[in-house]
Amino acid sequence: MAQQEDHFKKVISHAKEYGYIFGSSEIYDGLSAVYDYGQNGAELKKNIRDYWWKSMVQMHENIVGLDASIFMHPTTWKASGHVEAFNDPLIDNKDSKKRYRADVLIEDYAEKLNQKAAKEIAKAKKRFGEAFNEEEFVTTNPRVLRYREEQETVLKRMARSLEAEDLADVKALIEELGIADPDTGSKNWTDVRQFNLMFGTKLGASAETATDLYLRPETAQGIFVNFLNVQKTGRMKIPFGIAQTGKAFRNEIVARQFIFRMREFEQMEMQFFVRPGEELKWYEHWKETRLKWHLSLGLGEENYRFHDHEKLAHYANAAADIEFNFPFGFKELEGIHSRTDFDLKAHEEHSGKKLQFFDHELNESYVPYVVETSIGLDRMFLAVFSQSLEEEELENGSTRTVLKLPAILAPVKAAILPLIKKDGLPEVAHKIIDDLKWDFNVVYDEKDAVGRRYRRQDAAGTPFCITVDHDTLEDERVTIRDRDTMEQKRVKISELTTILHQKIDFKHWMN
Ligand code: GAP
Numbered sequence: 001m002a003q004q005e006d007h008f009k010k011v012i013s014h015a016k017e018y019g020y021i022f023g024s025s026e027i028y029d030g031l032s033a034v035y036d037y038g039q040n041g042a043e044l045k046k047n048i049r050d051y052w053w054k055s056m057v058q059m060h061e062n063i064v065g066l067d068a069s070i071f072m073h074p075t076t077w078k079a080s081g082h083v084e085a086f087n088d089p090l091i092d093n094k095d096s097k098k099r100y101r102a103d104v105l106i107e108d109y110a111e112k113l114n115q116k117a118a119k120e121i122a123k124a125k126k127r128f129g130e131a132f133n134e135e136e137f138v139t140t141n142p143r144v145l146r147y148r149e150e151q152e153t154v155l156k157r158m159a160r161s162l163e164a165e166d167l168a169d170v171k172a173l174i175e176e177l178g179i180a181d182p183d184t185g186s187k188n189w190t191d192v193r194q195f196n197l198m199f200g201t202k203l204g205a206s207a208e209t210a211t212d213l214y215l216r217p218e219t220a221q222g223i224f225v226n227f228l229n230v231q232k233t234g235r236m237k238i239p240f241g242i243a244q245t246g247k248a249f250r251n252e253i254v255a256r257q258f259i260f261r262m263r264e265f266e267q268m269e270m271q272f273f274v275r276p277g278e279e280l281k282w283y284e285h286w287k288e289t290r291l292k293w294h295l296s297l298g299l300g301e302e303n304y305r306f307h308d309h310e311k312l313a314h315y316a317n318a319a320a321d322i323e324f325n326f327p328f329g330f331k332e333l334e335g336i337h338s339r340t341d342f343d344l345k346a347h348e349e350h351s352g353k354k355l356q357f358f359d360h361e362l363n364e365s366y367v368p369y370v371v372e373t374s375i376g377l378d379r380m381f382l383a384v385f386s387q388s389l390e391e392e393e394l395e396n397g398s399t400r401t402v403l404k405l406p407a408i409l410a411p412v413k414a415a416i417l418p419l420i421k422k423d424g425l426p427e428v429a430h431k432i433i434d435d436l437k438w439d440f441n442v443v444y445d446e447k448d449a450v451g452r453r454y455r456r457q458d459a460a461g462t463p464f465c466i467t468v469d470h471d472t473l474e475d476e477r478v479t480i481r482d483r484d485t486m487e488q489k490r491v492k493i494s495e496l497t498t499i500l501h502q503k504i505d506f507k508h509w510m511n
Pocket of ligand 1: 218250263267269335376
């Protein structure tokens, strides 16, 4: 646990030191849960977005893109159910005056039970060594069984109470479990209340005529309201998808864990429109396809797992998260939701317009069902960045800090380093840059000894260093060094573009 916390602290400070993420308006002491992406962060974010867009839009003949506005007609949010139901259950501690999400307090309690069970298993593993049969142990050991049973009971009761809007029972559960304020230990709680997460704003010149608007809390509604526009103008046939990336805003009360939970963030969403009755088949298809996308980046299969929702959102008939092993444990990275025909039907009712598809094969019109894939770009950034950051022990006993970002996502693909600052080596390095910069983001670095420059680029996440030395002047060859293996190879300058293309080719990564 302490090791995890330590790693997380390093992630945050490394992200700042190397120009990835800064606190928003830091010179004024920042704004809670709002962040800015620096020179490297903006590139990494763009590369993740492109990797998603290419895999969803370019690779699927039946998926097209969209860029809808953040402001939408206010009725959108009535129809979608966000005005009524986009709430978090909040509870205040009367002594500390701190505010918490009631469901998060209960989930944290349940997670502690999970950790107690894991501790029992680890202890037994140590005691029995090779002979340890984990499957038998977890199904027979009374303590593990008790912890797991209690965990399940607690989560089920919470889900039931939230589903039934029984906030008194949510409070009763907190009191029965003896949950205390994590900061002060006080158990003096207020009642649980619902709090709407949408940010409101106004459109118009004068207070009397201004219209109340919301900043969109999800990008999905921009897709639903354009369903007919895209279907007609793109002559799309079911099944087909509309993909979009863009900002979303939520007034998160418990905003913590760095860029994991932000108030302003970016989503990458795709709505896939299908025949009614076929949605669960497509739901399984998209679960599998999205997991494959994650695995293609090579961050380790063991770091992903599915979590099926017990409490379904008001619009879903099936839902699962792809969870990632963040520095603070497994948490939601992406959601795959079978949203039924809820949204399109609701927009039909509120707008009075038909949002249907005429299916020539069936010779009938219907409101399509929707399967959605929805991932937070910032959360994906955190997954990639935190998993890539390593303190690596080297054979000579020293350590190096290395940011092993997947090369296709790295902000800078190569650093060009003249061995020394004279004898014509910088000129050759600049010529190489002039050639490579048409295809790749590359940088020039001549300061310090070459070993220190390698370390600097390792820590910044640059996958390749290309060194120009005195032999280059004779043989037109340079040394290319791989960040992860530290292997060095002598190659022709004329082959550099081809070599780099091979290493960061989309086809190579996605296949
Ligand atoms: N359209 C469906 C939807 O918005 P969601 O589960 O509320 O579903 C989808 O959000 C994804 O957006 C999440 O899996 C997460 O990656 C990201 N996300 C949600 N709230 C976020 C926040 N406050 N900060 C950063 N990312 C967030």
